[in-house]
Amino acid sequence: MKNKVLIIGSSNTDMVVQTQDFPKPGQTVLGGIFLMNAGGKGANQAVAAARLGADVRFVAKIGKDIFGQEAKKGFVKEGLDITYLLETDDFASGVALITVNAKGENEIVVASGANMELHPADVPDVIFEEVAFVLIQLEIPLETISYIITKCNNLGIKVLMNPAPGIKLNEALLKGIFLITPNETETEIITGIYPYDAASMQQAAEILHNAGVEQVIITLGSSGVYFSNASHATLIPARQVEAVDTTAAGDVFNGAILTALAEGKDWIEACEFACAAAAISVTRPGAQSSAPFREEFQ
Template structure:
């Protein structure tokens, strides 16, 4: 087993982003400002974050046989990501995300899954040896749940450390949670998993303990500018986040998860790995876009945060 090898299984999207003063409510039309397209998708973002932060990463995903899919595959290769298991779907288009970003840097996202929704367990047969030989498996929930369950169970049986970013928010069964070593919900996801309203650090601690009690060894609740709450075997620790001027929070959670996986693959303990991840996410929110916002390892060395 290569303890430094990280396998990311997840989605690839093309993000279409509009900057505007505020996110419209139902029935409201808002005249926005700048528009741009940026490669995204939670899986792809996390794979790029791992690569830029110095990790050894294999990405498993499915894209359409279209211009977005071809662009994504080319960009992954330019980032130094192993793309042998990025599959092309002959029927479905590549995934697309429509993103609105307001003046405070908050965002609203609608995703058309496209080929991501066609990434099924049978598609992963050729990649199973790579997963079994890895040190860490990192996944999210923008692909079919049956695929998430299948891969998590397989990795757990092979002794691979499983990190699950439960985004977008969804209910998770005990059979999946039993396969997960580390789960990384944000506030909304922690609420769904715990049944506890999360609006500050105290409620996040309660939610983290409740999720831990469901059988997950380590829970990391990400709290944006408040940092992260760790519950490890029932013990609570708060890791503060660097204070920055937020421009766009798109992909901040993905950067956090990619950075967490890299730090753990380098032998850091959970608190130090979460500290590293908070720094990476803080850099990302100071920039527009998803993959365009992901920092490189040398930015830490340069003391940018």
């Protein structure tokens, strides 16, 4: 049985400032605590999956700078297989500037750096060996995303896409995806429909199904997730917690879904498992550092 999972994506260093309210354009506000954390959607999801028990191979491109080298140390510490991690002298490692307000909401600006230099030639065939599921996001070039999807389809590997940050995706890209996990904003960008109730959620899901996506999970923050496939169209509630920082909640959810599927859980179990993991993550600050370990579910 193929138990290893492959995550191909971004690695960033998150520079986080906590403040009471977000500044308006042209306004300066005095913030509180400053934190520098390991981040990037790909790396966040890889760490989340590993902490939950998955055997994770992670592929990304980082710079040979202090940010990249510290990220690499973190990947080793978390037990990721980084045999095929790429390092470059030509580009800086990715960074993200994050502001978190008193409600735990966040605003993020990313300087992609080396992440946007991860090209198809950097994705060798060997990385797909012994892999049943591949998880991708949109913080690497679309050309590379398209190459990965085609490669996986040819090899019979199921592709999970977290379409973040949200951009319009064409049907040629969507038709090769096994599972897509947009949030509300990303759902509207991709389908033209904002999922504000069950009817609009299913309408948006049907557009994705008609484009060729087999499974759709629309993440709804504190309201849970809406899951749709040929057999289900159901809302799965989130665990209610007091949010401190929602920065990596979606990434933890995706890492957890990947882990659950690799373990053979059914869809409802997988969604409940991922919702529980995400709920734990928002109760503490940070991106990768907020991802829970499997023993926290006991």
